[in-house]
Structure formats: C-alpha cells, structure tokens
Amino acid sequence: MRLLLPAGTTETALIDGISAAGAAPELMEHTPSADVEILEYGEPTMAPVTPVSPSGCPTPAAVTRAVREVIDFDVSVVDAGLAQPTAAPTVDLGVEPGADIRDSEAVPDADAIFDRAHAYGTGLPDDRLVIGETVPGGTTTALGVLTALGEPGEVSSSLPSNPIERKRRVVDEALAASDLEAGDCEGQPIEVIRAVGDPVQATVAGIAAGALESGIDVTLAGGTQMVAVATILRHADVDAPLSIATTSFVEAEQGDRLGDICDRLNCDLTVTDPGFDEREHVPMKRYCTGEAKEGVAMGGALSLVPEGEMAAVRERFETVCARLGIEGEDRGADSGEDAKETSFDSNSDSDSNSDPTLDPEGDHAP
Structure with a gap:
C-alpha cells in the first residue's frame, strides 16, 4: 500500500477572503x-512556515504524520x-501552479497534466493506493x-463557520470569465478543470x-475536494469501483449530503473518528x-489504523505537535505579537475568511 500526495498551488488562494493566509500570501x-x-x-526542513492556525490548530499533515509514525506506510509526493x-x-x-479561476483559463494545460498523470498512474506497482492532496x-x-x-453539493471549510457564500460569488465570477453557466461542462471533465479547476x-x-x-484499488483520501475529483472521474466515464475516505469532522459539517453524493457517484465512503474528544489537548x-x-490524506491515513491503535495515534499526534512547537496551550482567537504560528491554508478543506497573524520566525526547523 502506498499513500500518494499530490501537492500544488493555485492563485485562487490569493483572492481576498478566500485563503486563511491572506495577510501574507508569500508565506x-x-x-x-x-x-x-x-x-x-516530521517537521518542516526547507519551508519557512509551520502551518497552524492562530488558535492552535495544526495542519492535518501533523495527523497524517502521526499515523505514519504508528503504523508506517510508503509515501510518494x-x-x-x-x-x-x-x-x-x-x-x-x-x-505549473494554477491561475486564478476568475481568469479565462485556470489550468490551460489541464489535458496534458491529466495525460502525464494517467501514464504515471498506470505504471505504479502497488495493489492499493491512497491518494490525498494539499492545495x-x-x-x-x-x-x-x-x-x-x-x-449539486457544497464544499467544506477549515473554520466552524463556512464562508460558502463568498466562495459561491467567486465561482460565479469565474464562470462568467470563462463564458460558462452552471452545468455547461457536463461530460467535459478536462474542460471544467481548464476553466475553473486547479x-x-x-x-x-x-x-x-x-x-x-x-486494476489498482484506489481510495481518494479527503473530503469535499475528493468528491469533486470523483465527480470528474465519473464524468470521464471512469466507472471502476472507487472509495472516498474522510474524517468525522467533515461528516459532522456535511451531514447526510456527503453520503448522498457518494451514493450518487457510486463511491464507497469510509468515515473515521480519531477520538480527539477523549484528550485534553x-x-x-x-x-x-x-x-x-x-x-493531506488525513482521513485516508486514519482509515488505515488497526482496531485498538487509535489511542497510540493520539499520543503520537501530541508528540508531533510538540516537535512542531505547538505546545497545546489555549491561545484563543488572537495570537498576539509573540505568535509562533504561520500560514494555515494547507488542505482540502482549508479555505476561510480569517486573517491570522503570520510569523516566519516560528519554532520550526530552519
């Protein structure tokens, strides 16, 4: 089994109020x-940021890393x-990085990217693949x-209050820029990525x-972003069995909608609760x-944890947080001048309308 993590960027994240890192896009x-x-x-080495929110919520990469330290699995980025x-x-x-979806083309070479990625996927030697993302x-x-x-379908957010109306306005502008209306790309998955994707x-x-x-068993590890990828695949007439693995946190926000759309896409859905409510952390x-x-494939990684091992994952998560300089104190909503946190907009459900304090000199590896 291999966990595969495609990682990239899109200028869409620079739109005011879309990215939680809006105060310092260069970070x-x-x-x-x-x-x-x-x-x-287990920690940043070259990157000058440690992704963590002002209130002390670290990137899901810390959770996925904790799982890897407990059960071990191969990773390819x-x-x-x-x-x-x-x-x-x-x-x-x-x-290449993606453009702003309000441009006429967000991913001009979407077809070439898909073709190269397809060739890579066909050559993988694994029997089972868990695919995550960070963008x-x-x-x-x-x-x-x-x-x-x-x-139909709504997307998630890194915040308890999802700025969905802001996202809808951006999407409306993006469709207009590409001379499209809702539903115009039905059955044209590559065209939809080119126009308004990443x-x-x-x-x-x-x-x-x-x-x-x-013939590889594929699990898409993530929430509503992976629902979008599964939708792309179904519109591309890929009808092979497909699974989505996500967290109880996404399910709590999405409710029955998540299961309903997975049923419509003929995708098996696995939801894992890491039991974080059991710890004072x-x-x-x-x-x-x-x-x-x-x-960062958090839900997929958690789905791999054997029965009885989740407590060890929680303990290891605390260790990873300490290594990252996130000591677990409750800092509240305002991080103040001495904040160690840096940009937090790392993952499938990380768009927000917050504006955290960013400090590139946090306690992470240089």
Missing part, C-alpha cells in the same frame, strides 16, 4: 511544501504545481468544478484513472470544534 504559497516535509520528515521548492523528494510531472484554495476550485459540471485536481484525477485502469479540541477537518 501561504510555502504551505504545501511544508505539509509534504512534515509528512516525510507528486509535484502538482508547487510554487515553492520542498526538501521532500517529489515526482515531477511538469505541472490552498482547493475547496473553492472544487465548488467551481461541481458547479460547472452541473452537480492543477492538483488534474493530477489526482489522472493518477486515479490510470491506476484504476491497471488544545490542537485536538480545535479539530473537534470544526477547524481544519481534513486534508
């Missing part, structure tokens, strides 16, 4: 690079449009894709399609109150 674009370093090494370099080893498919602004591009394909979607969809074609409490929820 935000390092977030996917930091996520993959945390997953690979795919450069799906990184704007900044990373020290983690990556598979280079020649993918700031990704829930907004997911909403754009679902809308242009004419599919390069990570093209990469994940291509890899998944190629792997499924080769601030980062865990932040997840329980609705921050972060998912990303």
Whole structure:
C-alpha cells in the first residue's frame, strides 16, 4: 500500500477572503511544501512556515504524520504545481501552479497534466493506493468544478463557520470569465478543470484513472475536494469501483449530503473518528470544534489504523505537535505579537475568511 500526495498551488488562494493566509500570501504559497516535509520528515526542513492556525490548530499533515509514525506506510509526493521548492523528494510531472479561476483559463494545460498523470498512474506497482492532496484554495476550485459540471453539493471549510457564500460569488465570477453557466461542462471533465479547476485536481484525477485502469484499488483520501475529483472521474466515464475516505469532522459539517453524493457517484465512503474528544489537548479540541477537518490524506491515513491503535495515534499526534512547537496551550482567537504560528491554508478543506497573524520566525526547523 502506498499513500500518494499530490501537492500544488493555485492563485485562487490569493483572492481576498478566500485563503486563511491572506495577510501574507508569500508565506501561504510555502504551505504545501511544508505539509509534504512534515509528512516525510516530521517537521518542516526547507519551508519557512509551520502551518497552524492562530488558535492552535495544526495542519492535518501533523495527523497524517502521526499515523505514519504508528503504523508506517510508503509515501510518494507528486509535484502538482508547487510554487515553492520542498526538501521532500517529489515526482515531477511538469505541472505549473494554477491561475486564478476568475481568469479565462485556470489550468490551460489541464489535458496534458491529466495525460502525464494517467501514464504515471498506470505504471505504479502497488495493489492499493491512497491518494490525498494539499492545495490552498482547493475547496473553492472544487465548488467551481461541481458547479460547472452541473452537480449539486457544497464544499467544506477549515473554520466552524463556512464562508460558502463568498466562495459561491467567486465561482460565479469565474464562470462568467470563462463564458460558462452552471452545468455547461457536463461530460467535459478536462474542460471544467481548464476553466475553473486547479492543477492538483488534474493530477489526482489522472493518477486515479490510470491506476484504476491497471486494476489498482484506489481510495481518494479527503473530503469535499475528493468528491469533486470523483465527480470528474465519473464524468470521464471512469466507472471502476472507487472509495472516498474522510474524517468525522467533515461528516459532522456535511451531514447526510456527503453520503448522498457518494451514493450518487457510486463511491464507497469510509468515515473515521480519531477520538480527539477523549484528550485534553488544545490542537485536538480545535479539530473537534470544526477547524481544519481534513486534508493531506488525513482521513485516508486514519482509515488505515488497526482496531485498538487509535489511542497510540493520539499520543503520537501530541508528540508531533510538540516537535512542531505547538505546545497545546489555549491561545484563543488572537495570537498576539509573540505568535509562533504561520500560514494555515494547507488542505482540502482549508479555505476561510480569517486573517491570522503570520510569523516566519516560528519554532520550526530552519
């Protein structure tokens, strides 16, 4: 079994009020690079940020890393449009960062990205593949894709209060810029990515399609962003069995909608509760109150934990947080001048309308 993590960026995350890192976009674009370093090494090494919210909620990369330290699994990172370099080893498919979806073309070479990713997916030697993602602004591009394909569904957020109306306004502007209306791209999945998607979607969809074609068991690890990828695959006439694995935090926000759309897409759904409510640990409490929820293959990694081992994952998560300089004290909503947290917009459900204090000199590896 291999966990595959495509990581990339889109200028959509720079739209005012869309990205939680809006105060310092030059730091935000390092977030996917930091996520993959945390997953690979346990902490950032080259990236100058540690993704954590002002209230003390770390990136889901910390959870996925905790699972990996408990049960171990192979990881491969795919450069799906990184704007900044990373020290983690990556598979280079020649993918560039995505443009603002309000431009006429968000991913001009979507077809070429899909084809290269498909070829990579068909050549993988694994029997089972868990595919995650990390891309700031990704829930907004997911909403754009679902809308242009004419599919119902709402997307999640890293905040307890989802700024969904703000995202809808951005998507409306994006469709207008591409001379599209809702549903115009039905049956045209590559065109929808080109118009209002992001390069990570093209990469994940291509890899998944190629792997499924080769008989590999594929699980899409994530929440509403992976619902968008599954929708792309179904509109591309990929009808092979497909699974989505996410967290109880996404299910708590989405309710029956998540299961309903998975049924419509003929996708098996696995929801895992990590039991964070059982510990007196601030980062865990932040997840329980609705921050972060998912990303960096968190739900997929948690679904791999054997029965009886989740307590060990919670203990290891506390260790990872301490390593990242997140000591677990309750800082509240305002981080103040001495804040150690940096940009937090790392994952599938990480779009928000917050404006955190960003400090590149936090207690992380140089």
